[in-house]
Amino acid sequence: MHFPVEKFNLLETPFYYYDTDLLRETLRTISQETGRYSQYHVHYAVKANANPRILSIIREYDLGADCVSGGEIKAVMKAGFPADKIVFAGVGKADWEIKLGLEAGIYCFNVESIPELENIDKLAGEMGKTAPVALRINPNIDAHTHHYITTGLNENKFGISLNHFEKVLDYLPKLSHVHFKGLHFHIGSQIVDMSPFQMLCNRINEIQENLFRRGIVVDVINVGGGLGVDYQTPDQHPVPDFANYFAVFHKYLKLFSQQHLFFELGRAVVCQCGSLITRVLYVKEGENKKFAIVDAGMTDLIRPALYQAHHHIENIVSSRAIESYDVVGPICESSDCFGQNVPLSGTFRGDFIAIRSAGAYGEIMASQYNCRRLPGSHCSDEI
Numbered sequence: 001m002h003f004p005v006e007k008f009n010l011l012e013t014p015f016y017y018y019d020t021d022l023l024r025e026t027l028r029t030i031s032q033e034t035g036r037y038s039q040y041h042v043h044y045a046v047k048a049n050a051n052p053r054i055l056s057i058i059r060e061y062d063l064g065a066d067c068v069s070g071g072e073i074k075a076v077m078k079a080g081f082p083a084d085k086i087v088f089a090g091v092g093k094a095d096w097e098i099k100l101g102l103e104a105g106i107y108c109f110n111v112e113s114i115p116e117l118e119n120i121d122k123l124a125g126e127m128g129k130t131a132p133v134a135l136r137i138n139p140n141i142d143a144h145t146h147h148y149i150t151t152g153l154n155e156n157k158f159g160i161s162l163n164h165f166e167k168v169l170d171y172l173p174k175l176s177h178v179h180f181k182g183l184h185f186h187i188g189s190q191i192v193d194m195s196p197f198q199m200l201c202n203r204i205n206e207i208q209e210n211l212f213r214r215g216i217v218v219d220v221i222n223v224g225g226g227l228g229v230d231y232q233t234p235d236q237h238p239v240p241d242f243a244n245y246f247a248v249f250h251k252y253l254k255l256f257s258q259q260h261l262f263f264e265l266g267r268a269v270v271c272q273c274g275s276l277i278t279r280v281l282y283v284k285e286g287e288n289k290k291f292a293i294v295d296a297g298m299t300d301l302i303r304p305a306l307y308q309a310h311h312h313i314e315n316i317v318s319s320r321a322i323e324s325y326d327v328v329g330p331i332c333e334s335s336d337c338f339g340q341n342v343p344l345s346g347t348f349r350g351d352f353i354a355i356r357s358a359g360a361y362g363e364i365m366a367s368q369y370n371c372r373r374l375p376g377s378h379c380s381d382e383i
């Protein structure tokens with residue numbers, strides 16, 4: 001990736017830098033690949049990045065939005081996403097959030113439990129509306145990803161278990177202010193091996209056969225998100241392999257001709273276009289290692305501290321010989337470390353460091369711990 005370092009000199013660090021050409025290339029690829037299948041639609045998972053400029057670019061490519069809070073619904077509506085392209089998920093929707101969704105006329109609520117269903121029915125009744133709902137089913141599939149980001153196992157808090165599903169179906173006709181629109185699934189995130197998705201397709205086929213026996217064909221099957229990216233070598237795979245991903249569903253998932261298939265991709269859309277740019281404050285000699293102390297910390301990008309996540313790190317101004325550094329931030333926590341034994345070109349105070357693949361779950365997860373400022377953000381087409 002090319003970084004306009006001369007322009008960075010004028011900016012306060014740390015900041016997120018978004019390469020909007022790469023974002024657009026990614027979005028074009030998604031449009032092209034979903035264009036092969038008339039029933040496929042992508043809803044961008046806003047939780048990955050809700051930067052207004054990023055949202056408005058995504059909107060240009062006609063994606064819908066997958067929201068998990070009232071705040072996200074407001075953010076996407078402000079960015080111009082039409083309400084009928086919004087789906088609203090989450091295990092704990094508050095009344096004001098449900099009312100906001102009903103008022104706006106969103107496409108559907110992805111419902112995770114009977115008590116939630118009852119509450120939505122009650123609120124919709126009070127407002128004189130009918131709430132479109134999809135039931136989120138926990139398909140009990142192991143996505144073999146980090147345990148903090150796996151969601152489709154029985155032991156996770158998400159969705160309705162397969163054992164309870166029949167009970168929910170029997171109960172649905174008793175609720176007069178909800179309209180049963182679809183089934184929702186999500187098995188986890190950062191999935192790079194396609195076999196869990198294949199297993200998901202098989203599980204959905206079984207469920208659909210059972211529903212068909214009961215005379216039910218839903219409008220929508222929503223398979224969630226989860227497609228992973230290459231954190232190790234981002235320049236080799238700047239755009240994830242969407243063709244292969246959609247082809248798995250085409251090959252293994254049986255859809256009725258009138259059904260729509262929704263995807264909720266977050267990371268795969270925005271991850272590779274973003275980098276966290278930080279300046280080296282000090283280079284400190286340790287006992288037998290060197291520390292590059294940078295002005296970004298875990299408050300700006302929490303993924304390494306929280307998930308032991310790997311991000312490729314590079315010195316974007318030095319062309320000196322490679323040396324090994326622990327790249328650490330200024331926060332008073334030992335976990336405030338972006339990488340150990342990172343090979344960097346000889347590094348000095350003032351150098352710019354890029355922490356790559358930070359477009360997803362980066363800026364949006366920033367905090368003000370230690371009373372720090374939130375990181376800035378700049379898009380390549382604006383600086």
Ligand code: LLP
Binds near residue numbers: 266
């Ligand atoms: N749909 C649902 C219901 C989800 O829970 C998620 C992510 C997505 C879609 C989008 O998944 P994606 O396509 O981005 O994998 N903060 C963590 C990731 C948490 C993911 C939570 N759910 C990280 O930094 O890795």
